[in-house]
Every structure is written in structure tokens, then in C-alpha cells.
Amino acid sequence: MASPFLGRFFVFSIIFFLQSQGEEEESPITRFQQYLGFKTAHPNPNYTAPISFLVDQAQSIGLTTRTMEYVSGKPVLLVTWLGSDPKLPSILLNSHLDSVPAEADKWIHPPFSAHRTVDGLIYARGAQDDKCIGVQYLESIRNLKSRRGFSPLRTVHISYVPDEEIGGFDGMAKFAASSDFAELNVGFAMDEGQASPGDEFRVFFADRTPWELVIRAEGIPGHGAKLYDNGAMENLMKSVELISMFRETQFDFVKAGKAANSQVISVNPVYLKAGTPSNTGFVMNMQPSEAEAGYDLRLPPMADPDVIKTRISQEWAPSIRNMTYTIKEKGKLRDHLGRPIMTATNDSNPWWSVFKQAVEATGGKLAKPEILASTTDARYIRTLGIPLVGFSPMINTPILLHDHNEFLKDTVFLKGIEVYESVISALSSFEGVSDQAI
Ligand SMILES: *[C@@H]1O[C@H](CO)[C@@H](O)[C@H](O)[C@H]1NC(C)=O
Numbered sequence: 020m021a022s023p024f025l026g027r028f029f030v031f032s033i034i035f036f037l038q039s040q041g042e043e044e045e046s047p048i049t050r051f052q053q054y055l056g057f058k059t060a061h062p063n064p065n066y067t068a069p070i071s072f073l074v075d076q077a078q079s080i081g082l083t084t085r086t087m088e089y090v091s092g093k094p095v096l097l098v099t100w101l102g103s104d105p106k107l108p109s110i111l112l113n114s115h116l117d118s119v120p121a122e123a124d125k126w127i128h129p130p131f132s133a134h135r136t137v138d139g140l141i142y143a144r145g146a147q148d149d150k151c152i153g154v155q156y157l158e159s160i161r162n163l164k165s166r167r168g169f170s171p172l173r174t175v176h177i178s179y180v181p182d183e184e185i186g187g188f189d190g191m192a193k194f195a196a197s198s199d200f201a202e203l204n205v206g207f208a209m210d211e212g213q214a215s216p217g218d219e220f221r222v223f224f225a226d227r228t229p230w231e232l233v234i235r236a237e238g239i240p241g242h243g244a245k246l247y248d249n250g251a252m253e254n255l256m257k258s259v260e261l262i263s264m265f266r267e268t269q270f271d272f273v274k275a276g277k278a279a280n281s282q283v284i285s286v287n288p289v290y291l292k293a294g295t296p297s298n299t300g301f302v303m304n305m306q307p308s309e310a311e312a313g314y315d316l317r318l319p320p321m322a323d324p325d326v327i328k329t330r331i332s333q334e335w336a337p338s339i340r341n342m343t344y345t346i347k348e349k350g351k352l353r354d355h356l357g358r359p360i361m362t363a364t365n366d367s368n369p370w371w372s373v374f375k376q377a378v379e380a381t382g383g384k385l386a387k388p389e390i391l392a393s394t395t396d397a398r399y400i401r402t403l404g405i406p407l408v409g410f411s412p413m414i415n416t417p418i419l420l421h422d423h424n425e426f427l428k429d430t431v432f433l434k435g436i437e438v439y440e441s442v443i444s445a446l447s448s449f450e451g452v453s454d455q456a457i
Pocket residue numbers: 065066067068
């Protein structure tokens with residue numbers, strides 16, 4: 020049996036060791052931890068402190084900074100590394116400042132403590148989504164400048180935007196629509212991706228576009244005992260069946276392994292509203308004159324919005340069945356030239372080849388490019404016709420965005436810096452394209 024004295028000494032040494040680690044000089048890991056410590060979770064993200072931290076970091080590396088405020092209290096930070104030929108289209112690296120909330124009592128370490136375990140796991144809200152890339156961009160440039168004496172041909176911009184997690188309307192949407200953005204003359208952009216549980220980096224070339232669909236039926240009210248045609252409920256239920264059938268055909272492609280979830284049109288019922296209220300619930304012997312259903316639709320970029328609209332107006336909510344509908348489009352499916360909003364991931368896009376080779380040069384492998392099932396700020400940039408890939412270099416990492424106990428392993432974080440060194444140096448040295456017609 021070990022003597023209690025030795026046991027205690029051992030524990031004391033570990034604590035001492037950890038404390039001395041904690042007080043060690045600044046490193047990419049400690050700077051990541053500092054950035055993770057800022058409370059930028061909704062509903063009350065404070066953007067002041069992280070922005071002043073990032074400005075300090077950028078200035079310490081010798082980069083210039085600019086803060087824009089399109090909506091009061093919602094700053095956009097732009098960090099710039101000037102290229103030797105600033106007339107060439109630039110490279111833009113984006114990330115968002117905010118994060119979703121965290122239920123602290125469900126976490127094993129406080130979500131804003133950025134606690135690093137002895138195994139190197141750094142626990143924090145935002146560790147994966149997406150404060151990792153925000154720091155990695157800067158750290159890789161720090162290394163490119165100081166260790167390799169590298170200077171870019173093209174200008175490299177890094178943007179930090181607010182409010183992505185609540186739709187980006189006051190953040191990237193405003194920034195992308197501004198003349199400030201147009202003046203950056205962006206040729207190629209990168210934004211967040213997602214962790215990969217396997218050993219291939221995931222990469223995203225499009226987002227799906229959400230639509231909110233509400234269908235309504237009107238009909239003659241009637242006694243609950245009466246069989247008659249064209250009641251509101253009956254008309255609505257016909258549509259519900261048709262929509263369910265369409266949903267099945269889409270889902271069958273996924274179940275048969277012919278398509279990923281994000282490649283099909285998803286349509287999911289989110290509410291049903293009908294009935295005549297009574298004191299105890301609903302009047303049971305009466306068929307109501309109005310009925311309504313709400314659906315969440317997600318459309319991949321290849322989907323033809325006009326075809327879907329025709330289907331909705333002729334099958335799902337036809338006026339001949341006394342139905343009406345509203346569609347709230349939460350984004351566009353076509354860019355200003357009418358092209359699907361997606362980035363080519365083949366030889367037709369020279370930026371893609373440069374990016375892919377740069378990742379491979381670090382010994383990494385890219386998985387088959389994917390469509391993101393949800394949406395990010397990337398859509399605002401792709402809509403402008405600018406090619407953009409979503410990429411967060413995290414392999415062998417469980418997907419924990421928006422989950423309890425979000426973490427990133429220190430070695431994965433550090434490897435990501437190396438990957439960006441390769442990617443940023445390659446993209447910013449790329450002489451090839453000078454126009455954006457890709
Ligand atoms: C945000 O944080 C800064 C620095 O920590 C603090 O001075 C400021 O009062 C905070 N702002 C709000 C609105 O909470």
C-alpha cells in the first residue's frame with residue numbers, strides 16, 4: 020500500500036504541474052482558451068471583449084484591422100494582410116463571433132472555462148463552432164510570417180461577424196451587401212465546416228435553403244355527424260397525405276443510399292392547427308371551417324424553386340380545393356446570374372484544386388465534398404457568385420456543435436493551424452485566375 024504521504028505528494032505535484040502549465044507563457048493553445056472564455060452566447064452575446072482581443076492579436080502579428088458596425092452593437096471585424104499585388108482578387112477567411120447558449124449544469128466543465136483535461140481535450144462552447152477557426156486563421160498567419168518569412172501575393176482578409184447563430188441578418192447579410200465588402204474584391208472565400216469523426220477532413224460546397232411553408236384550407240362547416248365533401252379538414256388532410264408521399268419518395272433515396280440527407284428536399288410537418296375550441300378542449304360534434312399546417316422545407320442547391328412552387332400551388336395547396344399558402348424563403352437558390360448557389364469542386368474551379376492540393380500537402384485527406392444540411396453565413400457570400408468552401412480542420416473528432424460538452428483536442432487544434440498555413444500560403448500565392456467567372 021502506498022504511503023498516504025507519497026499519495027498526497029503525488030497529487031500535489033500534479034496540481035503544481037497543472038498550475039505551472041496554466042501560467043506558462045502564451046501559446047496558440049492559451050490564446051484559443053482565452054478566446055473561448057468570452058461569453059458570446061445568445062441571447063446576450065458581448066462582442067466588445069472578443070473583438071478587442073482579436074484586434075490585439077492581429078496587431079501583434081502586424082496585420083491591420085477595421086471594425087464596421089452596420090447595426091448598432093453588432094460589430095464586424097476585418098483583419099487584413101496586404102498582398103504584394105493588391106489588385107488581384109483577395110482571399111477571405113470568415114468565422115462568426117457568437118455561439119449558441121450552453122446549459123452549464125449539463126456540462127462536465129463550465130462551458131466558458133475552456134478547461135483543458137490531462138488528455139488535451141479543451142471543453143468550451145464554441146470550441147468546434149467555430150472559435151477554433153477564428154484563432155487558427157491568425158495563428159497560421161503568425162507562423163507564416165515569423166517562421167517562414169512568407170508574404171502573400173494576394174491580399175488575405177479575415178472577417179469576424181456577429182449573429183450567425185440567429186441567421187446572420189444583422190451580421191454577414193449586411194456586410195456582404197455593403198460597399199465595404201465589394202471593395203475587398205474577394206476571389207475565393209472560406210467559412211466554417213464541421214468536425215469529422217473519421218480521418219478525412221469534411222468540406223462543404225453548398226448549404227440547403229430553408230423555406231417555411233404554411234398551407235391553409237377553408238371549407239363549409241358542418242355537423243360532426245354529417246358526411247359531406249370539401250370540408251376544411253378533409254381538404255387539408257388530402258394535402259397532408261400528398262406531402263407525406265413526397266417526403267417518402269425523397270427519404271427513400273436516402274434510405275437506399277442513393278443520396279445524402281442534405282442532397283434531397285426535406286419537408287417535415289411542424290404544426291397542425293384546426294378545431295373549434297371549447298372550455299374543455301375542442302367542440303367534438305362540429306367540423307371546422309378552417310385548418311392549417313406548417314412545414315419546414317430544406318432545398319438543396321440543385322432543386323428548381325419554380326418546380327417546387329408549382330407543386331405547392333397545384334398539388335399541396337390548390338385553389339380549386341379552396342386552399343391558400345404562404346412561403347417564407349429564408350434564402351436564395353440562385354445567384355445574381357441565375358446559377359445554383361454552390362461552389363464547383365472539380366477542375367472547372369481552379370481554386371478548388373489549389374485548396375485540395377494544399378490540404379493534401381499536409382498529409383491530410385479530403386472526404387467527398389458535401390452539402391451542409393443546415394445553413395451558415397456562407398450562403399450570403401456564395402450568392403454573390405464568389406466560390407466558397409466550408410471547412411473546419413477537425414478529424415477524429417465527434418460532432419459536438421450545439422451539443423453539451425463541446426470540445427476540441429489540443430493536437431487537433433494545432434494540426435489545423437498547420438493545415439491553414441498550407442492552405443493560406445497556397446491560395447494567396449495563386450497567380451491563375453484574375454476574374455471571378457467560375
Ligand atoms: C461587454 O464586455 C465589456 C468588457 O468585458 C464590458 O465593459 C461591457 O460593459 C460589456 N457590455 C455589455 C453590453 O454587457
